[in-house]
Structures are given as structure tokens and as C-alpha cells.
Amino acid sequence: MPHARLVRRLLTAGSSLALTAAALVVGQPPATAVPSTAALSAGSADCSSLVGMKVPARRIGLPTTGAEITATASVPASGTGPTALPAYCRADIAIHPVDPSAPDIRMGLALPEGWNGKTMMFGGGGYNGTVPSLAQNVPFGPVDQRTPLGRGYATYASDSGHQADPANHPIPSLDGSFGRSDEALRNFSGDALKKVHDTATYVIRKAFGRAPDTTYFAGGSTGGREALAVAQRWPRDFDGVISAYPAWNAATLDLFFGRITHEFAKPGAFPTPAQQGLVAQRVLAACDGGDGLEDGVISDEAGCDFDPATLLCDDAETPGATCLSREQVDAVVAADSSWRLPYRVASGERGYPGFPLLSGARMSTPVLGFGTTAPADPMPVTAGYGMQFWNQWVKHFVARDRQISPFAIDPADPGEWQRRISELTALQDVNDADLRPFARSGGRLILVHGAADELVSHRSTIDYYQRVERVMGKRATEAFSRFYLVPGANHANFAPVAYSASYDSLTVLEKWAEDGVAPDANQVVADGNAGAGRSRPLCEWPAWPAYVGGPVSEANSFRCEM
Template sequence: MPHTRLVRSSLTVGSALALAAAALVAGQAPATAAPTTVAPTTAALAAAPAATVACSSLVGLKIPAHRIGLPTTGAEVTAATSMPASGTGPTAIPAYCRADIAIHPVDPAAPDIRMGLALPEGWNGRTMMFGGGGYNGTVPNLAQNVPFGPVDQRTPLGRGYATYASDSGHQADTTRHPIASLDGWFGQNDEALRNFSGDALKKVHDTARFVITKAFGRGPATTYFAGGSTGGREALAVAQRWPRDFDGVISAYPAWNAATLDLFFGRITHEFAKPGAFPSKVQQDLVAQRVLAACDGDDGLEDGVISDEAGCDFDPETLLCGEGETPGATCLAREQVDAIVAADGSWRLPYRVASGERGYPGFPLLSGARMSTPILGFGTTAPADPMPVTAGYGMQFWNQWVKYFITRDPQISPFAIDPADPGEWQRRISELTALQDVNDADLRPFARAGGRLILIHGAADELVSHRSTIDYYQRVQRVMGKRATEEFSRFYLVPGANHANFAPVAYSASYDSLTALEGWAERGVAPENQVVADGNAGAGRTRPLCAWPTWPAYVAGPASEASSFRCEM
């Protein structure tokens, strides 16, 4: 790693696995297993469709613990299924073998790491590891696109990548929480918590590499990682902790300072739970409408997108009800405005934590982000104890963090801990920041190894602030210097894009970051003059993808074409 050329596989999944079948079945049994399994004969392999027989022969493959870079008790393929080709055009997926794998913990009380691996026919020699989301807990879709990926291009698996992903070391249960990614029960176990915080990434990568090498007779030529939100944190974690494992990384809207973000979630939980502070959905929409009316045209074009988010100067006092007005569809109460200002504003921690983080910069609610986005927004019900499932995603995230990560007491109230004055829990919070804040800005080892990073964030994100990503990127620049940083990384903000393109969204980011990353990592062609399309149905518009700190300003010409804009500071 890195690789200067891509060697394409001449083996299909069926033929590659058939050639390796005897080694897989007979040579990898554990020392305690009884009696040794005999590999199928050549005649037996030829008697049935090769892909089916070869794929099924993966079942029982053992991955020794010493082949995994962090402590485990080994891993094994628990199931293998031949999947037929499907789809056409951008949705086309080749036939592939799906292997389900369990990585076993050292602590017998900890859950397995469950992972999936897709081995496609006509493998192109590349691999893609996907990150997760929220508290993880489920194995992501192996046929998915990269975050903010292009709607008119094939996904990595569709392009012939071997893809893999995991639940990060625990299995969510929707009987505990109806939204799987909000089930934080695993935080009660130290090994499961370490796996979620990053250790599972190394274990899954090494396990996947072992199985891929056995299946195809050689290792991958080029390796990539892509993830958003928690997955974006994971993307930065692999670049920081294992700089030689991946040739290229796509980190989208990364929750890199996860524990500090949790503390900010706690802050807004307390703020919006105050009497009269929670705005209704109608009022949340009103805030977004007023902000858009004030700042939409600042970029030279009224198109429903605030391009210069940092330049949006909206006065929240204009939201207040006047004399004789009742808070509702046309105005807000003082308590509501104060809570929104608190959520939008920068917050400084009044005590030191082990990760070194000092606070959180707030969400851009008064410069383009919508509070009322379903699921990922601020919810339709004020936070309370017990926490309603209709409360904001971040507020529910805090509730789980308090119960399972900090106190490990499922019965405790989310209001029992004040994030600004946690008392007896301050030491535990500090420990969690050291574990969960992935904030090492020294990416020189990754850059020296030839690694390439594409960092991308929506400027209207209501769940993970793009301001925080700006903070991290500035730290990298301070450590490495601006020129050295530009030699291996790009950071793009997408005006109008929210968290994970969750509908409704003003600008649904559709950008072919993977092709750009391939060209950079494999051929040394750095991304230049990039374009991001609006993936909303019927939108039919493009914008230049401006490297931070620039943003797209309208100059002249058709408003739907990127050529009518230029990147300005």
C-alpha cells in the first residue's frame, strides 16, 4: 500500500473459489475440531454450478486470531449465499457470493462482531469497506453507494468491488428501541464499547482481507473506505490509526468528536426540555422559511439554497412574537428563541476532558439547516423522561449515552447529568472522550503511505455540524501546512445539503467521489473542477463543488448549470 497500478482479476467468484475450495474446507479447521473435513473432489465440483458450490464451500472457513491485528479469539464464515446478478444501468449488480462472518471477542460476555462480505463475479481487484451510522448495530447494505454518491453511476459492488461492512461489534434490537441505530445497550460492555469506538474497524478489515485472499488467490490491489456520520468518524479513524490499511478514504459529514457531540446533544436536550422552549413543527418550519428569505439571495440567485452559509446574518430576534401576538405559526416565544440560539451557537466545555476537546460549534439552524427533518431533526415532541421516540435524534442519542455509556444504569434519567456540570460523572465522561473523540490531526503517516482523503459535508446539516468538520480540517492544516494538506486531501462543503440527504432536502448531493478518489489514489490525478448534482427528483441542476473555504456564487447563465457559478471566498 499504496499501489501504483490496478491488477484486474481474471477469475470469477465461481472459478476462484473452486480453485481454493480444498484449502478453505480442509486446511482451516481449528486444532480442536473433530475430524478433518475432506475437500470436494474435482468431479464433485464440476457436477454442480461452480458459483453455488464454491460459494457454499466458504462456510466454516476459520480466520485465525493471529491474522487479525487486534485481540480476538478468531473468526469464521457462518454462511455463504450465491446472489444472482440484478438491475440495469446505474442499479446493475453482478452476481456475487455473500459471506456472513462472525468475529469472536476475547471477553465471552461481549457480542460477536457480525460482518458481511460481497465477492463479485469479475472482481476488479479493489475493495470497499463501508462505515455505519448512529450507534451501528446492523450490517450495512453491501450494495449501497458511498455517502453523497452519484445517483446516475453504479455503486462500488456494481463496479466490481469486493465490499464489506460490519455492525461494529453488537447487534441492535428494535424491541429495545424502534430505531436500530439508537440502541446503545452495548455500551455496558468494555470490549463492545471499544469495538464500536474503532477497534472493530481493524478487526473487520483484516478478516475481510484474509477471506478475499483465500477466495481469489491473492490480496486486493487497492483498498478504500467510505462512510458518513458515525461512518465518517470511522473513515477518519482508519486514516489516523491504521494509515497503511487503505489507499483512499471518503469521510462524509463525520461525527469525529463523537463524545463531545454527545455532550452537546445533552446541552440541547436540557435547553429544549425547559418549560415553553420546544417549538412545534410548524414553528420549526417557520424558522427555516424566515432564514431562507433573509439569506437565499446573498449568493446572487434565489434558488432555495443558501450558498454562503457563513455569511448568512439572520437576526433571531425577528422571530419573537410582538405585543399581543400568541406564539404559533407566525412567531415564537422568548423561551423558544433562546433554545434555538443555544443550539445554533458555539458552546465551550467548562472543564477539561482527556481528548483535549474544548466544546462544540453548534448547528447552523439560523443559517440554513432545518430543525424539522424527519427522524434526524429536532423531533415533534419535547425531550422528557422517559425519552419519547418522537423526540429529536440527538436527544435520544444523549439518553442512550447517559444510560449505557456513562452510568451503565438503564433506569437513570437523561436529566440526571448536566453536561456542563456532571459532578461525579466528570471522570467517566473524560474517559469516554479519549475513547470516542477521533481527533488526531497528524495525518502525515497516512499521507506518506500514499493515502488520499476526500472530506465532504453539507452546509445545512442538522445533526453533525459542518462547522466541526471545518475545525478538524483547520487543525490538519496547522499540523501539516496548507500545501502538504492539499497534496493528499480535499474538503468540500455542499450548500443546501443536510445530514445524509435525508428528505426533504434543499440540495440532495450527488457527487462521484469514488471515481475522483480512484484517479487520485491509483493514477496520481488530483480532483479538480469537481461538480455536484442535485439528486432530488426532477431537480436537473448542478453546482461547482467548491473546496473549502470557497462557495458557489452565481455569475450569469442558466441557473441549473454549474458553469453559471464560480467559487468565491
Template sequence: MRAGRTTTIGLVLAVAMSVPATGAADPPRCEDLREVAVPGRVMGLPTSGGEVLDARTVAASGPIGEHCRVTGAIHPVDPSAPDIVFELALPSEWNHRALMFGGGGYNGTVPAVEGTLPFGPPGDAGPLASGFATFASDSGHQAAPDHEPTPSLDGSFGVNDEALRNFAGDALKKTRDAAMYLLRQHYRVKPDRSYFAGGSTGGREGLAVAQRWPGDFDGVISAYPAWNAASLDLFFGHMARALAAPEAFLDERDQALLYDSVVRACDGLDGATDGVISDAVGCDFDPKVLRCESGDGEGCLTPAQIEAARAISSPLEFGYPVASGETGYPGFPVLSGANMNAGVLGFGTTAPAEPMPTDAAYGAQFWDQWVRHFVTRDPDFGSLGLDPTRPGPWRERISELTALQDVNEVDLRPFARRGGKLLLVHGTADQLVSHRSTIDYYQRMMSAMGAEAVEDFSRLYLVPGADHANANAAFAAGWDSLGALQRWVEGGHAPHDEVVTDVNPDARQRTRPLCEFPTWPRYDGTGSVDEAGSFSCVD
């Protein structure tokens, strides 16, 4: 909670968060959990039960207090499918709350249960340090630790149907139910409140739990959510083929030229020349102004490069029906401030090719894994040879995957009726998940439920200059989303006048108002451009 804004509910929450667990006759012993099996009947989806692999007491270290660290496995129905491996941290001084972390990419590793939230506030030590019981899983498969450039790009599990269903969402329910069973075994009581937080794939997972199991969590933080995951995969294929076209790839010099040109053209539209484009919609920069008059010269782009940039920044229509009902993907705002000079997370440093280079764009590698392991299930298949708009014999399989992976139910009234609250937050310079897609989801909710109903339980915040997971952002977002969510869920105080901080090391902790969609921050013309009070949220 920020200085000067302490409220009665804030004091109540602070006291509650420091209250030790009650309800047990004797203090719980961490080691007792080693003997506990997780019956299949306590999980809401079919499994072969689960077991605790290890339970040990971890001494206090820095801001994180003493806690019981549990590692467990949930066994599949299909004996050829991998386990779901999960971890659970149970603090000795428990605040009677639980939080589940979402994953990232293709998952395959267990997120750090002692970690922080996506777009977390500066200096935050994470929910475990605040007394939350925290848990997470690998979503039902174990990525090769030496997979280049990162284990989150290992999609080889997709050849197994149960592993694929677990990744698409089933592992969320199984992990949550197993963790809650062990939590009750340890503390003898269930938590008063449960929360979910994740970004990217984890953001999709947050929307999945709100849609599919509306009674499991009281509040969800969904950051830069890849909710229409299969549709995004198809766009990644479109992007990979555009960048692989002859003379189309933009190397690091060309990426920097395009990015710097967009900033020069649009930075001042919000009234402040600070390297952050707040008025993304008003930025209509056309890369054709950078066209080389002849050949490939210094400080200009070839026609093929301009065509690639336009393809990536424009909407893609599939041109055929798919089972999820999605019809396309809105494209990335690379011409309105997205940081393309971000190595693999942006356009990559090498053009997509066969086999796919490990320094090609992350999205191109994601597509390559999806085609080889999810679609064709042929590890030798050449992904660049599959046209996502004309998939030929793979059209039916792609349609099946959209039904499984596109988490696009927008009527969240069951979640809202149970008191659930949803915070959506996305940077407008995201290289991997387009913020336009999150706007699309939010607007669909408004159409399905009505603006008033959506306002009662949900907020969408867009952060100008923020990119994917603060990887290389002009404005690296830091916000106490969990505090805002708790005040709403537990005290009935909806977010109001929220402020986001730039957590870049050299950003002087500059702040901006966190504007509710569809508004964006405009400089008032007076005061420091480093202070939120000098900006107003305008539509």
C-alpha cells in the same frame, strides 16, 4: 465519469474494473469458504478468532453481477461480549479492488454490501456493481430490530467494555483483517487497492482507519463525519435540555417559521434565489426579529424558543478538561439554512422529556442512550438531569469516554506517506453533525501538517443546502466521490472542477460546482441557476 470528461486514466480504470480475477488455477468456488475459519492471528487486535456462518452464490440481478455472499462472525475475548457480525460480497468478475462501508448512528446492523456511497451520484448502482469486493460489519453488537424509531438508536451495548471499544473503532481493524483473509482465500491474491467509505458514524470510522491503521486503505471517503463523537454527545445533551426547558420547544409550525425566515433573509446572498443558502457565513439572521410582542402568537416565537434556537446555533464550551483534549462543540448553523423542519432528524416533533419520546430529536435520543448505557450504565437514569457542562460525579467517566470516542488525531502524515488520499464532504445544512466541526478538523490538519502537505493528499468540500444523508435537503448532494478518489489514488490526478448534482426527485438534476473549502458557489448573474457553469467558487 461525466460525459465529455473521459481521460486516458479514466479509460485505463474502466478497463481495469472489468478484468476478471487471475492467479487461481481453477475458478474459485463460493461454497468452499463455508469450511474456512478465520484465525485470531490474522487480525491486528485481540479476538477469539472468527468463522464463516454462511457462503452462497447470489445470481446476477439488475446492475449487480453474480457474487459470493459471505456472512461471518468474529468472536470476542470477553465471553460476555457480543460477536462482530460481518458480510463480504465477492463478485465473480472482480476488479481487484476492495471497499469497506462504514456504519451509522450506534450501528448494530450490517450495512448493505450491495449499497451505494453516502452522497453518491444519481443512478449509481454502487461499488459491488462495478466489480469491487465489498464488506461491512455491525461494529460488534446487534441492535434490537424493533428499537424505536430506528435500530441505529439502540445504545444498550455500551454496558460492555469490549463492545464499547469495538464500536469506538476496534471492530474496524478486526473486520478489515478478517475480510482480507477470506478475500485472499477466495481469489488467491490480495486486492490491488482498498478503499473505505462512510458517513456520520461511518465518516468518523473513515477518519479512525486513516489515523490508527494508515496502511490498511489507499483512500478514504469521509462524509459528514462525527469524528468527535463524545463531544457531540455532550452537545446533544445541551440541545436536549434547551428544547426541554419550559415553553422552549419549537413545534413543526414554529420550526417552519424559523426556517422560512432564514431562507427569505439569506437566500439571495449568493446571487441566486433558489432556496439554497450558499453564503452560510454571511447569513447573520437573528431570531429575535421573530419575537412575539406578547404571549405566544401566530407567526412569532417566544423568548424561550428564541433562547433555545440561539443555544443550538452557538458554540458550547464544556468548562472542564476532558481526556481527548476537546474543549467544546461549535454548534449547528440552524440560523444559516439548516432544515429544521425534518421531523426526528431536526428538532423532533415532541419536546425531550423523561422517559425520552421516540419522536423527540434524534440528537436528544442519542444523548439519552449515551447517558444511560455509556456514562452511568443505569438504564433507569434520567438523562435530562445530567448537565453536560456540570456533570458532577460523572465527569471522570465522561472524560474517559472522550478519550475512547473522539477520533481527533490530525497529523495524518503516516497515511499520506503511504500514498493515502482523503476526501471530506459535508452539507452545510446538516442537522446531526455540524459542518463547522468538519471545518475545525480540517483546519487543525492544516496547522499540524502545513497547507501544502494537506493539499497533497486531502480535500474538503462543503455542499450548500445538503443535510444529513440527504434526508430532507434543499439540495440533495450527488457526487461520484469514488471515481474522483480512484483517479487520484490510481492515476495521480487530484480532483479538479468537480460538480455535484441535486438528486432530489423534483430538482431537475440541477448542478453546482463542488467548491474546495474555503470557497463557496456564487451565481455569476447570467445563465441558468440550474447549471454549475453559471456559478463560480469564491472565497
């Protein structure tokens, strides 16, 4: 074990003794006796004996009233090749709140036979509200390699402290109704991460008779924000973190969602799905060959110089499948452009850089795109994901009034709501760029984003990474982190996608965190689209892959250029 990680382990052991005042006053019954064998069997006898186990509040680093295992299930081995999973014991756990009116945090924990001594915590997505799959891959993970559970990891994840209410929204990740509870809101904003980590660590120690050797976190979107949150707030808890397409400045992004909601609701401003597709086609035609190859992927996104005026109808045309009206073009440009907040907020954020709609991202991606219906009040479920996100944020986070219209608050001039919005930015914007404590503890960070993301802008991730470099210096930043952009990849590889990123970041992170072997400059990201059969160099930002000759499906036919 490298010296830095040994020191981190000793510090972590000591920090588990630190108690908050709120936790001290909550009495807990003794923990139920559980097996303490070095390798817990996934058989029904051992697995079922975990039911009812208590986790004392004093063993959880933020205030709770303790936790307990509410159910278990013995899951047999399954699958072959990349889909193979070992037999494992699944434990369902409830972490109880301090406020009796707040919901539990519900989490799942997979304890595999042949445990490799490592753990993986998965982040969530959207407004969370459901427990993610414990057998999933890391975001942008390799389609031809086993998932963490398949590799023998103990894996765990949570709903972040609330349960999605289908009566409020049919899409679970778009239910923001929990925001009316202060404790649930704090849990979603980050507190649940510490509570879940500490609970899982306690149960793993009891089940396997020893602490994990190595701990990892992986998440995308909201989960990407959560990945950066654990590195910022609890720098000794994880050895390695994978943060993909992170919505790190969540409240500021919500305000930008509000901006585009207002813009696309203007009379005549919403482009039809066909017109959304037209924008993507025109941009691709203008910029696809900029990397030396016309292959449906814009590699040099920053170098794409597309004139939106070419989308306008001339005097003889009617807006439709071949052109857009002035109002429609203005709305698209507003969504693509950087926006500066005209007032100060507590998090210190100044604005949002816009989505790359005029340089590679598609507006018409199902569910996560701009929708098939203009935003309205009440908000249709066929409106864009971000517009529905704003609607929920206004009703349940800001005003805490189900009846308020999403158009009642102007993100540029919120009036009486400005103070509340500012408070929410302090809670939700995970923007501390000083990652020196994480780096000093031996932590390693892989940051990855698709350059065609239509929901969380990669430009925002560039902004955060540049801040880290300014605080720590480029050399110190590179000593513990890497940041990669994947041309053509969109949000979460949501189909249809020009380039479905398939990258074995976990193996790279393992070698770095456990063996001290930093990622090399010859990494490859494959296209996971069925039948694609192509790969490209994984270029460290700000470089991008340029075609230099040879078979167009092979990564060595490209080189990273700036």
C-alpha cells in the same frame, strides 16, 4: 503502481505478521480448505464451500478469538444501468470476542464475479448494530453511476460489534444498550474497524487467490468518524478514504446533544413542528439571495447574518405559527451557538460549534431533526434524534444504568460523572490531526459535508480540517486531501432536502489513489432530488458557488468565491 503505494503494500504485508500478546495465547484450528481460483464463481458450489472457513486470531491485528464464515448465499446478477449488480457470493462472518460475555462482530462480505481487484469497506451510522447494505453507494454518491459492488468491487461492512436490540429502542441506530460491555464499546469506538478489515482481507485472499490491489473506505456520520479513524489509527490499511459529514468528536457531540436536550426541555422552550418550519422559512428569506440567486439554497452559509430577534412575538402576538416565545428563541440560539466545555476532558476537546439552524439547516427534518415532541423522561421516540442519542449515552455509556434520567447528568456540570465522561472522550473522539503517516503511505482523503446539516455540524468538520492544516501545513494537506462543502445538503441527504448531493467521489478518488491524478478545480455536484435537473460547482472549502449569470440549472453559471 505508484512508488508510494508499492512501499505501502510491502509494509502492510510485513505488518500482518505482527501479533498481539492476547491473540497469541488463543489457539485456532487450521483454516478450512477453500477455492483459490483467480476468479471465484458465484455459483452455489464454490460459494457454499466457503461456509465454515476459519480466520485465525493471529491474522487479525487486534485481540479476538478468531472468526468464521457462518453462512453464504449465491446472489444472481440484477438491475440495469446505475442499479446493475454482478452475480456475487455473500459471506456472513462472525468475529468472536475475547470476553465471552461480549457479542460477536457480525459482518457481510460480497465477492463478485469479475472482481476488479479492489475492495470497499463501508462505515455504519448512529450506534450501528446492523450490517449495512453491501450494495450501497458511497455517501453523497452519484445517482447516475453504479455503486462499488456494481463496479466490481468486493465490498464489506459490519455491525461494529453488537446487534441492535429492538426491545431497547425501535430504531436500530438508536440502541446504545451495548455500551455496558467494555469490549463492545471499544469495538464500536473503533477497534472493530481493524478486526473487520483484517478478516475481510484474509477471506478475499483465500477466495480469489490473491490480495486486493487497492483498498478503500467510505462512510458518513458515524461512518465518517470511522473513515477518519482508519486513516488515523491504521494509515497503511487503505489507499483512499471518503469521509462524509463525520461525527469525529463523537463523545463531545454527545455532550452537546445533552446541552440541547436540557435546553429544549425547559418549560415553554420547545418549538412546535410548525414553528421549526417557520425558523427555516425566515432564514431562507433573509439569506437565500446572498449568492446572487434565490433558488432555495443558501450557498454562502458563513455569510448568512440572520437576526434571531426577528422570530420573537411582539406584545400583541401569541407564540404559534407566526412567531416564537423568548424561551423558544433562546433554545434555538443555544442549539445554533458554539458551546465551550467548562472542564477538561481526556481527548482534549474544548467544546462544540453548534448546528447551522440560523443559516440554512432545518430543525424539522423527520427522524434526524429536533422531533415533534419535547425531550422528557422517559424519552419519547418522537423526540429529536440527538436527544435520544444523549438519552442512550447517559444510560448505557456513562452511568450504565437503564433507569437513570437523561436529565440526571448536566453536561456542563456532570459532578460524579465527569471522570467517566472524560474516559469516554478518550475512546470516542477521533481527533488526531496528524495524518502524516497516512499521507506518507500514499493514502488519499476526500472529506465532504453538507452546509445545512442538522445533526452533525459542518463547522466541526471545518475545525478538524483546520487542525490538520496547522499540523501538516496547507501545502502538505492539499497534497493528499480535499475538503468540500455542499450548500443546501443536509445530513445523509435525508428527505426533504434542499439540495441532494450527488457527487462521483469514488471515481475521483480512484484516479488520485491509483493514477496519481489529483482532483481538479472543475468538479460538479448534481442535485439528486427527483426532477431537480440542476448542478453546481463543487467548491473546495472555504469557497462557495456564486451565481454569475446564465442558465440557473447549469454549474458553469456559477463560480467558486470566498
